[in-house]
Amino acid sequence: MFKQQAVPMIFSQVKQIRIPSINNILRAAALPLIGLVIFLGLWSVMAKNIDTSLGQFPGPIAVWEQATTLIDEHNAQMDKADVFYTRQEERNAARVAQDPTYEPKIRAFTGAPTFFEQIWTSLYTVLVGFVVASLIAIPIGIICGLSKNAYTAINPLIQLFKPVSPLAWLPLVTMVVSAVYVTSDPMFSKSFITSAVTVSLCCLWPTLINTAVGVSSIESDLINVSKVLRLNALSHVTKIVLPSSIPAIFTGLRLSLGIGWMVLIAAEMLAQNPGLGKFVWDEFQNGSSESLARIMVAVLTIGVIGFILDRLMLMLQKQVSWDKSAVLR
């Protein structure tokens, strides 16, 4: 009986380590492609049947056209800026030649930000907000995980603030930033700080909670090792606590970054702060026949960037993680 069982087990193991065949590669590439084609098909059929006050709902082709238009507009704007700066330099050079005491003034180009500049603003804002939140959340999470008393003290606050929508925070943050951040020569614009702080407030919680859970579930044997070795608090955290809670911390970080990206778009729309959210809102207010297609480009861009951000975090986790055999997805 034992032998009968043993044989199929070996076969199943052989199956698992088989190199990926062409069939498998085709499947891995073809199935997502089929999904995409079906989606595009359904989208264009449904779009034809929806008429809005701004015209027909854009199908894939209209959206593609707007995407290329946005690229062209961006290039045109960049050209304009180049022309503006060369003209300014020439004019300044001419005035200095006429009057050597003249100090040339350099003015920045004031054209409306293009789609790609808005993307850049949003990315920069979300990263700053996310990093600030992580720098606060990870240490507090570690403290909560190490000390039951600290956890009991902080947990009610976490539970209270975790479910608060970013949009509820936004007016408060805006007013506080306006009141507190007063300088004659601002390094950052107020709108940037408002958006970043709002993102931070929403990014804190998943990282904090996951870090606390990860730290509190360290194997008791490893804690005993630390005690026998008489590791001091700092070595205990760096040698034992951090490495063993890295998977949990990264789970939190990835959730936080995802939430932060969603929150940012909403905050930009509501507060009219520069970024992708503002682009969407402006197009909505603009209400031309192309607006819906341009918003759709933004929607897809937001999705793609969110996906890329998550993949980047996954790559970082793979770099940092000691357990190279763990399946991360």
Added chain:
Amino acid sequence: MSNKHHLELTQVGIDFPTPKGPFTALQNVNLRIDKGEFISLIGHSGCGKSTVLNIVAGLYQATNGGVILDNQEVNEPGPERAVVFQNHSLLPWLSAYKNVELAVKQTPNGRSKKEMKEWVEHNLELVHMSHAADKLPAEISGGMKQRVGIARALAMEPKVLLMDEPFGALDALTRAHLQDSVMEIHAELGNTVIMITHDVDEAVLLSDRIVMMTNGPAATIGEILPIELARPRNRIELADNPEYNHYRHEVLKFLYEKQRKVESVDEHRKKLAKHNKASSKGASVA
């Protein structure tokens, strides 16, 4: 003050708080251990062997009595009482070398960097693990991990080496190899060792004295059996040795006659019926 004994456990007892009041796990444990002695603790599961070891390690605080090592009371864990844990407990993110190195760095001894490196390598050599120094724990077998665990403990130059069922999770062949290694190391270094085991042969083969524990709750030392077999001991020669078999028999008699925990089917049924009656009244019998 006369230094009669190296390690003394005097009237050691421990209570664990439970919702139903304190639970006495251990009481009146008295044991005097000389320098270089190899002591085995044997007893049924749950009899408090690990608790004794954890008290000596300083991981638990005794409720009554205390432990004195070289005239100093033990009240916190420290590298002079190194522990080899049952499931190796190596830090999975550090290589074998780094695991041992961490222990060496934490032991106060004023070694230079070079001496430290040599000491780590020496200890890995002692357990025959030099070839896998750069491997992560996940990349080596269970027996090899336990070897590194022993190297880590030895590298702390402990006064007492505490081993909590060090070979419990290993297969019989690997276990025999490791037992031989431990005997070799003990002969070479002369550490004082306290080892917990479930394995009667292991206890007789390795120990100078076998400490047999009664069943809990309120477990204590039942008998102490000195093993006066000449060293070095060879497992194959001892297999037919009448003295060895006598010791073996003594331990088995203690475990399965005097401290019988294995119930007959009848007894088990009776107990079960009683338990069911009790729990139907709302009380639970642990």
